[in-house]
Amino acid sequence: MHIETPLTDKPYDKPEGERRGLVIVNTGDGKGKSTAAFGLALRAHGRGKAVKIYQFMKVPSARFGEHRMFEQLGLPIEGLGDGFSWKSQDLERSAQLARDGWQRARATILAGEHFLVVLDEVTYPLIYGWLPLDDVLVTLRERPAHVHVCLTGRRCPPELIELADTVTEMTKIKHAFNAGIPAQRGIED
DSSP states (O other): OOOOOOOOOOOOOOOOOOOOEEEEEEEEESSSSHHHHHHHHHHHHHTTOEEEEEEESSSSTTTOHHHHHHHTTTOEEEEEESOGGGGGOHHHHHHHHHHHHHHHHHHHHHHTOOOOEEEETTTTHHHTSSSSSSHHHHHHHHOTOOOEEEEEOSSOHHHHHHSSEEEEEOOOOOGGGGGOOOOOOOOOO
């Protein structure tokens, strides 16, 4: 391990620009994309800001840990899908659910009533061709200036990365699943 000397001077100047809504992307093959987005949602909710979370691959009846906690906190989270593609019995139905869900999410973004809108796992319906990328890009460009949007998922299209203000790529170094350890309640769901 390399020992570092703590910084004594601020390593940056205070930005002089105008505050505005941001487009934030959490992508990559590592864990933590949704978790980071949920942390952002909790931070905004804790400041009294209106937040809405849409999960493109989760079923509406999902009861994962985040659903249970957000329900207790009064933070709205909505599953729009029918599970990941390998669990689906009907991929055309999955595609239609994604399109219908996108129309709800799009309306929420454009209405301007929420400080933050999270589009969790939205990259999957995009890369599967279920959602038109151009419509998503136009919506993000035309959203009200104060609305922040956080998008998550692997293999984020480069056009979205180009449009985004902040992009974080989670890189997998190791994952317990690859060592044969199954998903753990409270960690992965």
